[in-house]
Amino acid sequence: MLTPILILFGASFTILVAVALGGMVLARTGVRLYRPEAIALRFVIGAACLSLLVFLTLALHAAYAWVFLLLGAAILALAALLGVHRNWGDRFPPLPLWQKALFGVPFAVFTVLYFFSAMAPEMSPDGAAYHLALVSRYLRQHGFAHIVTNIYASLSQGVEMLFTFAFAFGRHSAAALIHYAFLLALALLMLSYGRRIGRPLAGIAGALLTYLSPIVGIVASSAYVDAAVAATAFSLFYLLELRSEQKEARLLASIGILAGFGYAVKYTAVVALPYALGVLAWRERKWKPLLMVAACALVLIVPWMAKDWVIVQNPVSPFFNQLFPNPYVHVSFEHEYRQYLRTYNLANLWTIPLELTIRGQALTGLLGPIFLLAPVALLALRSSEGRRLLAAALVFLVPYPANIGARFLIPALPFVSLAMAMAFEAWRPLVAVLILADAVSSWPSVQKRWSPYAWTLGRIPFRQALRLESQDHWFGRRYPDYAIAQLIEQKVPPGAHVLAMNGVPEAYTRRDVVVSYQSAYGELMGDMFQTGFVRGDQPVRTLEFRFAPRVLRRLRAVQTAQVSGDEQWSITEFRVYSGSAELPRAPEWRLRARPNAWDVQLAFDNSPVTRWRTWQTAAPGMFVEVDLGAPRTVDRVELEGSAGQWHTRVRLDGMDETGHWITLSAKPDPLAPDPPPGMRQTAIREMKSRGIDYLLLRDGDWGASDVAGDPEAWDLVVEGRANHATLYRIASESGK
Amino acid sequence: MCRLLLSSFLLVLWSCDRPQEWYAPPPQRQPIRNPHPYNVTYLVDFGSPEADAHILRDIHKYDGSAWRWTDQHPAVRVKIRTIESRKYVIDYTVPDITFKDTGPVTISFYVNDHLLGSERSDKPGMRHFEKPVPPGWLILDDTNTLGAGIDKMWVARGDGKLFGFIISRIGLTQ
Numbered sequence: 051m052l053t054p055i056l057i058l059f060g061a062s063f064t065i066l067v068a069v070a071l072g073g074m075v076l077a078r079t080g081v082r083l084y085r086p087e088a089i090a091l092r093f094v095i096g097a098a099c100l101s102l103l104v105f106l107t108l109a110l111h112a113a114y115a116w117v118f119l120l121l122g123a124a125i126l127a128l129a130a131l132l133g134v135h136r137n138w139g140d141r142f143p144p145l146p147l148w149q150k151a152l153f154g155v156p157f158a159v160f161t162v163l164y165f166f167s168a169m170a171p172e173m174s175p176d177g178a179a180y181h182l183a184l185v186s187r188y189l190r191q192h193g194f195a196h197i198v199t200n201i202y203a204s205l206s207q208g209v210e211m212l213f214t215f216a217f218a219f220g221r222h223s224a225a226a227l228i229h230y231a232f233l234l235a236l237a238l239l240m241l242s243y244g245r246r247i248g249r250p251l252a253g254i255a256g257a258l259l260t261y262l263s264p265i266v267g268i269v270a271s272s273a274y275v276d277a278a279v280a281a282t283a284f285s286l287f288y289l290l291e292l293r294s295e296q297k298e299a300r301l302l303a304s305i306g307i308l309a310g311f312g313y314a315v316k317y318t319a320v321v322a323l324p325y326a327l328g329v330l331a332w333r334e335r336k337w338k339p340l341l342m343v344a345a346c347a348l349v350l351i352v353p354w355m356a357k358d359w360v361i362v363q364n365p366v367s368p369f370f371n372q373l374f375p376n377p378y379v380h381v382s383f384e385h386e387y388r389q390y391l392r393t394y395n396l397a398n399l400w401t402i403p404l405e406l407t408i409r410g411q412a413l414t415g416l417l418g419p420i421f422l423l424a425p426v427a428l429l430a431l432r433s434s435e436g437r438r439l440l441a442a443a444l445v446f447l448v449p450y451p452a453n454i455g456a457r458f459l460i461p462a463l464p465f466v467s468l469a470m471a472m473a474f475e476a477w478r479p480l481v482a483v484l485i486l487a488d489a490v491s492s493w494p495s496v497q498k499r500w501s502p503y504a505w506t507l508g509r510i511p512f513r514q515a516l517r518l519e520s521q522d523h524w525f526g527r528r529y530p531d532y533a534i535a536q537l538i539e540q541k542v543p544p545g546a547h548v549l550a551m552n553g554v555p556e557a558y559t560r561r562d563v564v565v566s567y568q569s570a571y572g573e574l575m576g577d578m579f580q581t582g583f584v585r586g587d588q589p590v591r592t593l594e595f596r597f598a599p600r601v602l603r604r605l606r607a608v609q610t611a612q613v614s615g616d617e618q619w620s621i622t623e624f625r626v627y628s629g630s631a632e633l634p635r636a637p638e639w640r641l642r643a644r645p646n647a648w649d650v651q652l653a654f655d656n657s658p659v660t661r662w663r664t665w666q667t668a669a670p671g672m673f674v675e676v677d678l679g680a681p682r683t684v685d686r687v688e689l690e691g692s693a694g695q696w697h698t699r700v701r702l703d704g705m706d707e708t709g710h711w712i713t714l715s716a717k718p719d720p721l722a723p724d725p726p727p728g729m730r731q732t733a734i735r736e737m738k739s740r741g742i743d744y745l746l747l748r749d750g751d752w753g754a755s756d757v758a759g760d761p762e763a764w765d766l767v768v769e770g771r772a773n774h775a776t777l778y779r780i781a782s783e784s785g786k
Numbered sequence: 787m788c789r790l791l792l793s794s795f796l797l798v799l800w801s802c803d804r805p806q807e808w809y810a811p812p813p814q815r816q817p818i819r820n821p822h823p824y825n826v827t828y829l830v831d832f833g834s835p836e837a838d839a840h841i842l843r844d845i846h847k848y849d850g851s852a853w854r855w856t857d858q859h860p861a862v863r864v865k866i867r868t869i870e871s872r873k874y875v876i877d878y879t880v881p882d883i884t885f886k887d888t889g890p891v892t893i894s895f896y897v898n899d900h901l902l903g904s905e906r907s908d909k910p911g912m913r914h915f916e917k918p919v920p921p922g923w924l925i926l927d928d929t930n931t932l933g934a935g936i937d938k939m940w941v942a943r944g945d946g947k948l949f950g951f952i953i954s955r956i957g958l959t960q
Contacts, residue, residue, distance in 0.1 A: 583824075635811035635814060636811070637810065637811065639810070639811045640808040640809065640810065641808065641809045641810070641811065642807050642808050642809065647807055647809070648809075650809050651809050651810075651811070651812040654811050654812060655812045655813070655814060655815055656814040656815045656816070657815040677808070726817055727818075727821050727823070728817070728818040728821020728822070730822075730824060731818050731821050731822060732815075732817075732818055732821070735818070736815070749877065749955065755829050755830075755831035755834070755955065755957075758829045758957070758959045759828050759829040759957065760824055760828065761960060762822055762868075763822045763823065763824040765822070768959070768960045774914060776959070
């Protein structure tokens with residue numbers, strides 16, 4: 051019975067501390083709020099402040115449960131001393147009974163579903179794979195870990211900071227409840243907005259349209275961050291409306307905090323800052339308010355940029371790697387990642403509306419069929435409130451084309467929902483019918499009938515939330531990947547590293563898992579693994595440059611072709627010859643390359659399974675260069691490489707004794723040697739020497755069958771199997 | 787405030803190292819002496835065209851898909867280097883289309899004609915079966931036959947052809 055108590059304590063303590071912090075901030079503004087507004091805004095603004103405090107705690111490596119307990123207690127005590135708890139604002143005029151029922155019944159029913167789903171053991175894909183995995187790791191290390199093998203660790207993590215605070219007491223489910231609290235705050239604010247502008251029915255309908263949406267429900271009940279983005283965006287809109295209404299209120303700092311918190315929660319919400327600045331500039335036409343808002347926003351934005359700059363040399367990692375070249379994320383990965391997120395492999399983008407509203411599978415979520423009516427929101431343009439809502443919706447839709455997943459519409463959904471509700475509110479019976487139909491069709495068991503493959507909630511997990519059914523038992527029935535995490539936990543000793551080709555629920559293991567596509571290091575390890583069994587990746591293509599003997603100081607292989615598509619240039623070995631003998635790589639040699647200078651040694655290590663790669667489309671001017679340390683007579687250079695470089699063209703330049711560069715050959719002879727024997731063992735040994743101790747392969751992974759067919763040929767030993775995946779240990783003699 | 791923020795940010799930027807440009811040659815790797823040869827494929831993945839070389843009977847040829855229709859008694863042949871701790875594994879699917887007509891089916895699994903086990907499918911869908919193989923049933927460094935058999939065949943409505951089930955992987959693992 052202790053677990054549910056700890057979960058509820060972790061979540062409620064975090065929420066209380068956030069509300070107290072927000073109360074202290076808002077108390078100084080002099081803004082006049084109604085009670086539900088005060089509760090919701092205090093929570094969201096306080097969450098931003100608490101997030102920053104937790105960031106500082108992690109930066110100082112002081113993230114202990116007792117530190118959070120003391121910090122929270124101090125904040126609560128200070129708030130009590132300042133009397134923040136005494137003034138919660140006025141009550142709204144009461145709603146008619148039918149409106150109370152219209153809102154209250156579906157809201158209450160779905161609240162039970164969402165609350166218990168959030169409190170049940172967390173098994174959302176991203177929540178278990180990284181949101182909470184990172185939180186768990188930070189708490190184990192009591193601060194930010196120097197993580198360069200996981201792109202998700204480089205994203206801003208404003209809400210994960212709150213998760214960290216809650217996780218310290220109530221672990222995974224406490225974090226999910228924090229996220230759900232953002233949805234509650236959002237619904238409360240949307241309802242309040244309608245009442246504040248004198249259109250309560252629009253507030254009721256708008257709040258419910260968002261609240262009942264299946265994707266909103268499952269995301270908010272999981273340790274994700276999208277509902278927090280929506281709550282932050284809507285709170286920001288709300289404060290800007292209040293600022294316009296109550297000129298005397300000192301709201302600029304709060305507006306700045308929320309504008310900055312948007313970025314801190316999720317990169318895509320960076321639009322919150324230009325939105326706030328744009329609205330203020332439009333309405334007030336003064337510089338000072340803009341500077342104030344920008345300065346406060348930067349307080350929440352800069353820490354995340356600085357963290358990334360220090361750890362991965364790119365303030366906006368994992369994006370813009372061409373602008374901020376770094377050894378941690380490949381340009382090719384970013385390119386493919388962006389490409390995928392723009393299309394989700396949809397053959398026809400015109401199907402997006404149907405995917406989002408009816409089908410729900412391709413874009414990993416379902417807004418609900420009611421949003422097929424979204425175009426009626428344009429009718430709201432008739433009122434000034436409607437125009438402002440739609441303008442905000444437009445701003446928060448700006449990032450959507452970069453990622454067309456259903457979740458990425460959640461930030462704009464509250465604005466669209468309210469505008470839709472405004473369009474309908476004149477026909478009261480219609481509003482009631484629509485809400486009822488929306489509630490019924492969004493209920494999981496009904497929704498599964500018309501959209502069986504969408505990612506949505508299941509039955510209300512009362513027993514699981516209260517831990518009357520143990521987490522292990524529940525996961526055994528419902529979450530087979532948990533067994534993989536447990537296998538890793540049991541078989542892999544602390545400090546060892548596992549390479550996996552696909553993600554695993556890292557939130558449930560304390561071991562270090564390197565997922566091959568999540569970092570440059572992971573891709574490098576994956577490349578070596580693949581070179582073990584894919585002949586085309588092995589050194590089966592040599593470019594031989596022969597020329598009259600010359601005394602040279604440097605040699606440079608230069609790419610001359612502008613290649614289209616994703617074709618890369620790579621060099622497995624760069625060999626220099628004098629007569630019939632290869633010049634040994636002497637200590638005085640110096641090597642460089644562009645791009646990816648940090649990988650240049652891979653072309654000079656005498657290993658057939660490592661290669662320098664451009665990790666982006668090959669382009670003229672890319673080069674690999676060797677300084678021989680002293681003038682040497684050279685008459686041949688061989689560039690060993692993999693197949694598949696059909697359109698690349700390489701020229702060999704040399705620097706003579708006088709420092710002049712000359713072209714030695716632009717027409718190499720292509721040779722097709724056989725790769726050396728034992729490539730599989732060589733690959734595994736190389737991976738071992740670079741820190742990989744275990745390999746996790748799901749049955750469907752590329753190469754899984756090759757390894758399973760003959761593990762001994764790979765120097766691998768089977769450690770165990772779980773959910774169609776095999777964990778292999780690299781035999782101890784490998785890598786030595 | 788702004789000045790403080792700006793100077794802190796610049797300080798952070800300034801404190802970061804520029805990436806190194808020149809690198810020394812790394813330690814030289816030596817080729818592996820007497821590497822283990824990759825013996826044989828004893829896990830047949832039907833996503834690969836090479837899988838056809840292992841088919842003994844009743845499995846349809848490669849058509850670009852990882853899922854192959856079988857007839858009644860599909861079988862493959864594999865060679866193994868060791869006979870200890872081997873498990874028979876098979877990934878197969880009883881498709882909706884056949885299940886509608888045949889109803890529940892039972893599939894039996896064989897190693898060198900020894901019956902290893904059987905599984906009844908009460909609903910359509912993907913299935914995975916694995917079971918340790920007694921070492922005495924296996925032949926070292928020689929051809930071993932791994933098979934399966936379905937009790938009810940499905941008759942295609944158009945041309946009356948007979949189909950068993952869909953197989954995606956079969957073999958021996960450790």
